[in-house]
Amino acid sequence: MDLSPDQTVFWEHGFITINLTLVTTWGIMLLLIVSARLITRKLRTDIEISRWQCFLEMIVTGINEQIKEVGLEKPKEYIGFIGTLFLFIFISNIGIIFPGYTPPTASLSTTAALAVCVLLAVPFYGISKTGLKGYLKTYLQPTWIMLPFNLISEISRTLALAIRLFGNIMSGGMIIAILLSISPFIFPVIMNALGLLTGTVQAYIFSVLATVYIAGAIQNKKKSTTTKLIHHI
């Protein structure tokens, strides 16, 4: 049984391997970039706007709102990173409605890469907001005894981000594959619908957690409830 789409290899030369994960990832990236380019080619500020512009504005406004509610004051600076994460994971999870499609997020290498992006983005935003000293100070919160624990939590939460997304999406595909061999007609469809729900929720969770980690690094004075909760877990 295939555990991940990494095992479907199309072309191999030296250490360069082109597998299904890579192809699907680039396909989704191309889809996102081309559609965004096509829609934003002629933006208008009239009363009447095209329906695609309205659709895109809804997405951007919604993501901005969510970022603001989690506790980052100026969402404009972060939507480039967090919005891209959300849209990429969302599109790649929701693609399971097409038959024969394997989501790239069902491979640990994709989710690990996304988690590493979050790991690097946290110090990037932290240093650019509060300076190097201010960022390093967050590791000494609440006292300096907590330094090793803060470092461990940095690593473990990255691992958790990767494994959570991978496990959820991989288990969805696995359950459908197992059910197809037991009761091959109606029941897999229901599980596929559940997979759509899980995929959407996981995309949301991944981006909210990234936002919460960034908000924790830049040390807002006014913390939201979600940020407080995460810091107590």
Next chain:
Amino acid sequence: MDSTTIIALASIITAGFTTAIGCMMPALSEGKAVASALSSIAQQPDAAPTITRTLFVGLAMIESTAIYCFVVAMILLFANPFWNHIITQ
């Protein structure tokens, strides 16, 4: 019993126990979380968006423990390193 049988037996039984316990405990705790979130929404319907968002994040945190158990069970069943080591010998 030779070592191949012992490894197969231990892997299968452990995978079963991993899935069983790893489903049971997160289910209990998720039920607890949802129950208290529902009662707080009933008390304060105005705070429903905040409570729902926090609930979802918390549920994902709880559910990830179940997912870890699932991943371990899958590794034991389909990508067992000890089994592969014995087979290749």
